[in-house]
Every structure is written in C-alpha cells, then in structure tokens.
Amino acid sequence: MTFFNNRWGYLIGAVIVALVAAFPLLKGTMNANLHEFFLQQITYIMIFGLLCMSLDLLVGIVGLVSMGHAAFYGLGAYLLILLTPQYSTPSILTTIPLVLGGVAAIALVIGAFALRTSGLYFIMVTLAVGQMFYYFFNDSKLAGGSDGVYLFAKPTLEIGGRTLINLESKVQFFYVSLGVLLVSFAILRLMLESPFGKVIRGIGINEYRTRGLGYDVYFYKLIAFVIAAVFAGLAGVLGAVQYGFVNPSMLGWHMSGIALVTVILGGMGSLIGPVLGAAFIEVIRYALEHATQHWLLLFGSLIIIMVLAFPRGLAGLGEQLAPLFRKSRAGAEAKPLPEKVDA
Amino acid sequence: MTSMTAHGDPAFTARQPVLETRGLTKSYGGLVAVNNVDLKVFDGEPHAIIGPNGAGKSSLINLLTGHIPPTAGEIMFGGRNIAGLPAHKVARLGIGRSYQRTNIYPSLTCYENCWLAAQARRHHSFSFILPARRHDDLHDIVEDALVRAGLGSRIDAVASKMSYGEQRQLEIAMVLATGPQLLALDEPLAGMGREEAEKVIQLLVSLGKSYPLLLIEHDMDAVFSIAHTMTVMVNGVVIATGPVAEVRSNPMVQEAYLGDLREKY
Numbered sequence: 001m002t003f004f005n006n007r008w009g010y011l012i013g014a015v016i017v018a019l020v021a022a023f024p025l026l027k028g029t030m031n032a033n034l035h036e037f038f039l040q041q042i043t044y045i046m047i048f049g050l051l052c053m054s055l056d057l058l059v060g061i062v063g064l065v066s067m068g069h070a071a072f073y074g075l076g077a078y079l080l081i082l083l084t085p086q087y088s089t090p091s092i093l094t095t096i097p098l099v100l101g102g103v104a105a106i107a108l109v110i111g112a113f114a115l116r117t118s119g120l121y122f123i124m125v126t127l128a129v130g131q132m133f134y135y136f137f138n139d140s141k142l143a144g145g146s147d148g149v150y151l152f153a154k155p156t157l158e159i160g161g162r163t164l165i166n167l168e169s170k171v172q173f174f175y176v177s178l179g180v181l182l183v184s185f186a187i188l189r190l191m192l193e194s195p196f197g198k199v200i201r202g203i204g205i206n207e208y209r210t211r212g213l214g215y216d217v218y219f220y221k222l223i224a225f226v227i228a229a230v231f232a233g234l235a236g237v238l239g240a241v242q243y244g245f246v247n248p249s250m251l252g253w254h255m256s257g258i259a260l261v262t263v264i265l266g267g268m269g270s271l272i273g274p275v276l277g278a279a280f281i282e283v284i285r286y287a288l289e290h291a292t293q294h295w296l297l298l299f300g301s302l303i304i305i306m307v308l309a310f311p312r313g314l315a316g317l318g319e320q321l322a323p324l325f326r327k328s329r330a331g332a333e334a335k336p337l338p339e340k341v342d343a
Numbered sequence: 344m345t346s347m348t349a350h351g352d353p354a355f356t357a358r359q360p361v362l363e364t365r366g367l368t369k370s371y372g373g374l375v376a377v378n379n380v381d382l383k384v385f386d387g388e389p390h391a392i393i394g395p396n397g398a399g400k401s402s403l404i405n406l407l408t409g410h411i412p413p414t415a416g417e418i419m420f421g422g423r424n425i426a427g428l429p430a431h432k433v434a435r436l437g438i439g440r441s442y443q444r445t446n447i448y449p450s451l452t453c454y455e456n457c458w459l460a461a462q463a464r465r466h467h468s469f470s471f472i473l474p475a476r477r478h479d480d481l482h483d484i485v486e487d488a489l490v491r492a493g494l495g496s497r498i499d500a501v502a503s504k505m506s507y508g509e510q511r512q513l514e515i516a517m518v519l520a521t522g523p524q525l526l527a528l529d530e531p532l533a534g535m536g537r538e539e540a541e542k543v544i545q546l547l548v549s550l551g552k553s554y555p556l557l558l559i560e561h562d563m564d565a566v567f568s569i570a571h572t573m574t575v576m577v578n579g580v581v582i583a584t585g586p587v588a589e590v591r592s593n594p595m596v597q598e599a600y601l602g603d604l605r606e607k608y
Contacts, residue, residue: 193476194473202448206448213459213463217431
C-alpha cells in the first residue's frame with residue numbers, strides 16, 4: 001500500500017496509464033512491424049501483470065505463498081477453448097463468465113484441501129496441484145496434449161446483431177486488456193478496504209490473533225483463494241486470446257515461479273507493484289536476451305541484487321528513496337520527525 | 344450483540360458462576376499438564392490463577408479459550424459446555440482473551456487493531472464492497488475500547504512504534520472491542536516495568552468492576568490488589584482456591600508457592 005497511497009503515486013500512475021493508452025496512436029511514427037511487436041509486448045505485460053496482481057492478493061495480503069497459481073491462469077485459458085463449441089465464436093457475455101465460474105469451482109475444491117495446510121506445506125501442496133494440472137493437460141488427448149490447442153475464433157461482444165468488441169483486432173484487444181487490468185485493480189483495492197479485506201489483511205499480519213478474535217480464518221482464506229484464482233483465470237482467458245493458442249507450459253510450475261518472483265520484485269501487498277514488476281521483468285528480459293546468450297545468468301543476478309537493495313520492491317521504491325531527497329533538501333537541519341504528541 | 348456487563352441484582356447473580364470447569368484435564372502422553380481442575384469464575388469477583396512456571400496456567404487458559412482441546416472434562420459457559428469448540432467459536436461466544444506474549448497487528452494503527460477486533464462481533468465479515476470505515480456502528484465501540492484501555496490519545500499511533508506497556512494496553516483494548524462477556528487475561532503485566540505495571544493494574548481493577556475477570560499472573564502485588572478470588576496451581580493440580588486473604592495464609596500455599604517466590608526474588 002505504498003505506491004498509490006499518496007498524491008504522487010496517483011499522479012505517476014495516471015501518467016503511466018495515459019502513456020500506455022496512447023501507444024497505439026504512435027502507429028505512423030515507427031516501423032509498422034516494430035509497432036505491432038511492441039503493442040503485443042505491452043499487451044502481454046498487462047496480462048502477465050494481472051496474473052501477478054492476483055497472486056499478490058495471496059502472497060502479499062493473506063500471506064499464502066502459492067507455487068501453483070499459474071494452474072488457474074492455464075485453466076482459464078484451457079476452459080475458454082474447451083467450453084467454446086467447435087468452430088464457433090466464444091461470446092464475451094456468456095462464455096467468459098462460464099469460464100470464470102469453472103475456475104472458481106475448481107479453486108474452491110483445491111483451496112478446501114490446500115488450506116488445511118500452512119507454511120511450507122501449503123507451498124508444496126500448491127506446487128503439486130499445479131503439476132497435476134500440467135501433466136493432465138500434457139498427457140491427455142483432451143486438448144492437444146503437449147502440442148497445445150488453437151482457439152478457433154477470438155471472443156466477440158455482440159448486442160442486437162452488432163459487434164461492439166472484436167478481439168481479432170490487436171488494438172481493440174490492447175485496450176480491452178488495459179481496461180480489464182484497471183478494473184481488476186479497482187475491484188481488488190475496493191475489496192481490501194471492505195470488512196472482508198480488513199480480515200484477510202489481518203490474517204496476513206497475524207493469523208493466530210485473527211482466529212483468537214473470533215474469525216474463522218479458514219473460510220476467509222478460502223474465499224480469498226477463490227477470488228485470486230478467478231482473476232488469474234481472467235488473465236488466462238486474455239492470454240489464450242492474445243496468441244490464439246494454449247499449451248501446457250501456461251500451467252506449469254515455471255510460470256508460477258516467475259509470477260512469484262515478479263510479485264516479490266514488484267512489492268508484495270501493493271497490488272500495483274507486481275504489475276510494475278511484470279513490466280520490469282519483460283523489459284529486462286528483452287534487453288538481456290538481445291545482448292547475450294547467457295542472459296538468464298545476468299537476469300538471475302539482477303533479480304537477486306534488486307531484492308537485496310529494494311526489499312519492499314518497486315512499489316516501495318518511492319517511499320524508500322524519499323528520505324534521501326528530504327535530507328538533501330533540508331540539509332543540516334534534517335532530523336527525525338517528533339513523535340506525535342498526544343492530542 | 345450488546346456488551347453484557349452483568350450488573351444485575353447481586354442477590355440473584357451472586358452465586359451463579361459465569362464460567363465453570365468440571366474435571367478439566369489435558370494430558371500430553373504421560374504428562375498431565377492440567378489435572379482434573381474445577382474452577383468457578385463469578386461476576387464481580389476477579390479471579391486470579393497463580394502458580395510457578397510449568398504449573399499448567401497457560402495450558403488452562405488455552406483450554407478455556409479453545410486454543411487446545413481438552414482430554415477430558417467440561418467447560419460450562421453461557422449455559423453450555425464449550426469444551427472442544429475451536430478458538431474462533433469460543434471468542435464469538437464471549438470469552439475475550441489476551442495473550443502473554445504481545446499478540447497484536449504491529450503494522451496497523453491502534454484504531455485498525457481494535458477495528459478488526461470490533462468487526463469480529465458481526466455475524467460475518469463477508470462484505471466485499473462498502474469500505475469498512477463506512478460501517479460506522481463500529482466506530483464508537485473502537486473508540487470506547489481504546490479510551491477504556493487508556494489509549495484514547497494514541498488512536499492513530501502505529502502499534503509497532505509504541506512502547507511495550509502501550510502495546511500491552513492495546514492488547515487489552517482489542518479484547519474489550521470484541522464485546523466480551525468474560526475477560527481471560529494471560530499475564531497482562533508480563534515484562535512490564537514498575538511504572539507501566541502500576542498503570543495497567545489500575546486499569547485491571549476498574550475492568551474487574553464491569554466484567555467477569557479471569558487473570559493469570561505472576562506478579563503477587565498485582566494479584567493482591569486486583570483479585571478477589573485466587574486459585575493456586577502446582578504441577579497441573581489446584582492446591583488451593585478461595586478468597587485472596589484466605590489462600591494467602593494457607594500453609595500449603597505458603598510452602599509450595601509463596602515461600603518459593605520469596606526466595607526467588
């Protein structure tokens with residue numbers, strides 16, 4: 001809750017959103033292929049950012065470290081394809097709610113078991129569940145096995161015979177992804193201010209006391225788990241639509257691991273931090289990949305340095321650096337603020 | 344739920360215990376931590392449980408508040424046997440418990456700490472949209488609890504930045520905010536300096552007038568100034584119980600516990 005809690009945070013956020021939203025307008029100013037490539041990359045960052053934001057609800061707020069969160073991302077993608085009748089166009093109004101309902105139902109069952117454990121055991125159980133889904137889709141003929149499966153047509157929103165949104169258009173899909181990300185962020189922020197949000201935050205800080213106060217923490221954790229899964233599923237739907245293709249790697253532990261690293265790098269518990277983290281990781285990955293073959297080595301080192309230097313992540317960067325600026329401005333007069341005197 | 348302070352007609356309520364245990368036992372394999380304990384807590388008669396380390400005091404309070412299930416015995420509270428209920432259900436029934444080791448939300452303010460406590464009074468908190476601060480029926484409860492615990496001027500202080508003594512007060516404020524019908528306080532003075540302790544003793548004396556109070560405490564002076572009734576435990580067994588003055592002069596207690604203490608300090 002550091003980045004967006006002050007005026008500067010909101011201002012910076014608004015500027016970033018405005019810049020991102022303006023990107024498609026730059027089409028004429030650069031090579032068309034390059035523009036399309038960047039458009040695609042930014043869209044992917046937003047989708048991956050949504051996945052990381054949903055994971056942050058578990059890791060940063062409730063204190064549940066899940067190593068299988070990508071399972072719900074992949075399930076969202078696979079269910080979109082499986083629930084769309086063959087050779088037809090999925091509808092945004094009916095198919096997608098159905099997909100998210102399916103993800104929620106599966107998350108409810110998994111959560112009901114996984115949340116019987118905690119700490120290291122929870123990590124292990126979620127890892128195992130994620131891998132079960134991975135191998136299920138990898139080995140079964142249901143959805144193309146290890147080759148993956150194509151989405152026949154991209155979802156559309158039609159009302160009264162008129163097509164309002166057609167995700168075949170890359171620009172429309174870009175704006176839809178941006179909209180979904182912003183609305184998801186708003187919903188989660190609102191939820192964190194609600195009584196439910198206060199309780200799950202309390203569980204994250206001190207679960208034992210929260211139980212002692214009279215909350216059945218199991219159910220609160222379960223609901224939070226389902227909510228996080230649904231947003232991950234939503235990201236998965238977008239992920240499937242973006243490339244029109246789904247394969248088992250979307251569900252694997254590798255994906256879950258990268259999302260977890262991104263959450264930590266971006267700043268746990270801030271919701272927006274993981275989105276910044278997603279952008280950071282994708283940009284660095286792109287830059288390093290083109291610079292050297294051994295980019296993973298550099299990538300790993302950089303992440304370690306970042307985590308050591310900025311334990312509160314990118315979202316906490318402003319707060320962490322603010323005292324430096326304050327000190328240099330106030331010069332020798334700088335001294336700690338007086339303790340708040342009793343009013 | 345209204346906060347019941349049970350100040351009815353003393354003649355009517357006087358001998359009806361708020362909390363009663365019958366044969367309460369907890370054993371871990373061969374070790375019997377709490378052995379066949381019968382305990383009665385009455386309103387208006389603050390009840391202290393004392394005993395040397397390892398006497399089973401903490402196990403007892405953990406049993407009473409559902410943090411551990413008993414091996415045998417009954418815990419009668421509010422007209423029913425609550426033995427074996429999980430901690431969150433016991434808390435909902437009205438046993439407000441504070442902890443020996445400070446157990447708060449360090450990164451939240453006093454107000455937020457107590458808010459979470461007060462919100463626990465609600466049937467549930469599965470409310471997702473309306474911001475919590477708009478649920479302003481809880482606001483007065485939170486403020487009242489903080490004022491009663493002596494933190495009226497520290498409402499917006501972040502818990503981790505307060506002194507240890509204040510954190511202990513917050514611990515009590517949180518219990519009050521849950522709207523308890525019985526206070527079960529586990530060494531509320533643990534680790535406090537003399538001055539801080541004095542303040543909290545005053546607080547406990549005044550709380551003892553409005554709530555049925557069960558207290559586990561090491562500090563003898565505190566026990567003598569707060570409690571009306573005293574129970575002495577040694578090795579999981581109750582060796583004496585009754586009015587403070589009476590138990591104090593009990594030779595067995597002098598031998599087993601008080602004498603011991605005098606040497607220690």
